Every structure is written in structure tokens, then in C-alpha cells.
Amino acid sequence: MTLSAQLTHFGIHAVDLDRMVDFYTRVMGFVVSDSGVGRSGARVFFMTQNPECHHQFVLFDGRPADVTYNPVNQISFRLDSLDTLKGYRQALIAEGITEHRVTDHGNAWALYFKDPEGNPVELYTDTPFYTPQPCGEPLDLDQTNDQILATTEAMCRGRPRFMTREAWMQSIQDKLDAR
Template sequence: MTELGHVVFYVRNLGRSVAFYRDVVGLNVVGELFGGRAAMLTGGRTHHELLLIEIGDAPGPSRGRRLGLYHVGWKIGDSLDALRATKERIERAGVALDGASDHTVSQSLYLRDPDGNEVELYVDDPSVDWRRTDGWMEAAVKPLRL
């Protein structure tokens, strides 16, 4: 099972972008992160289908980031065993990992496609009920060891 999980965009003005994706696209705001510099939105299928991160109005790249696509997250299963199998497949293919993170609500592997686009492959943690609690939103990102 592989399904599109979420997309992350760097935006200039968070309020303007949230209004667009909420009022025009029809997504619901789940919460804010990073001291109000990011917002998570969902259509209800998962904890977030869209993450918007504000980088401000400075012309050109801001803090090494560019406007637009940051990464695309693909949900690849429902267990750490599925993530371990995916990691083994990545290693067999000779593709380098950029990182592995425990986001509390999900556990992720990060890599680059042949053109340098960042791809996140992840599984959700079934012990975290993202529909009933939002404490995971402010949880620190931890290193993931598989």
C-alpha cells in the first residue's frame, strides 16, 4: 500500500495561504506549529494533507529555502515493519537516505528523487489518535532508529 499522504509548501504569507486553502479549496485547519509560522490542514482523511510553512516576504531564498514545494509525503504502510522493509528496499537500490525522523504521530524516512526533490516515506503511529488529541503537533522531532 502506498498512498499520497501530504504535501508541504513554503509560502510567503501564512495567513493568505491558509485563507486560500481553507476558504477556496475547502480544507480544515488542524492547528498551528512553530510559534504560528506553520499551519496544518486536512480534508479529514489524515492528520494533515497539507502543511504550510511561512518563510516571509524577503526576496529570493529565505534561510536557504525557496518558495513552493518542500516535499511530498507518501504513506507506505501501517507499521514500523513496513518502514523497515522500505528502508531495506531503498538501501538495495543504492539510494542514500537524507534522514529518519520520529514525528510522534508518524515515523519517516527522507530521500531525494533523481532530480533532487525531497520525498518522505512514512507510517502513522497507530497509538496516537490524531483525531482526539493535538499534543503531537508541538512534540519535538526525534531521531528515528529502525
């Protein structure tokens, strides 16, 4: 028997739950699909952007304000297009979140920022290319989509083991089938 698991959602604890729910609904575009109080007594908000998925993201009360490190390494959201990535950048700027790291990973274009509680967030969209990771080159989202695509393709073709995203996906499927 082959085991397969698909990541569908994740949850984090918040210091200021109401502020976090506001940010992720108003700025990030999630809707609250359910809310209540869990068995532990913590308030919980289930959020989604997909009507086929009850929740993709869950926020809980209970993160201590005095924790000396951020227990969240990264929250990543895959977007449908470069235009959507650019749109989120503008929404973040309008929200006053102007500290961004914009990166061309070769296989993805990404925008990194911190949410209201300092959690690292990545917004990304896939490119049509594969290049070995880690890879992180500067990305200028003020360029046209065609300029960005051409720059990324040239960068990827100059690195070892270049292939299209489709070829890479097939190589992963082959590995999965061989299990």
C-alpha cells in the first residue's frame, strides 16, 4: 500500500486574535467559515478562500506575548498568477506594510513580509521553470510580466539541471510511482 498525504490546512496561535483575524480577512482575502471555543477554552477562527475547503487556515487564542522567539518559521500561500502577487504587494503597501523581500526562486516568484504579529509570510506563484533550490535572485515586480518571465527563464537556463516545470513534475510523479 502506498501512503499519500495532502497538506490542506494549518493553524497558529495568536497573541491578539481579533487583530489577526482582521488582517487575514481584510488584507489577505480570507473569509471566516466557522468560529467558536475549542475544548481547551481557546477561541478559534477557521478561514478559507476555497468553497470546497472548510478551512485552509486556523487562528487560535493562546500565544504568549512574552515568548522570546517566534515559533512560526513561515506561512506560505500559493497564488494563481504574477498579477495576483503584484496585487497583494499593493494591498500590503496600502496597509502600511512596506518591508518586503521580493525574490525570484526560479521555480517561483515570491514576496515575503511579516504579519501583524511578526510571523513570516510568503506569497508566491509558480513559474513555468524548474531550477535546483535554494535559489534566490532579486525580483523587480515593477517590470512587466513578460520582462520578469524572460529574466527568470534566462537565469534558470544558466543554472545546472534546468527543466520545465512540467518535466520536473513528471520526474516527481515517476519517483512517487516507484515507491
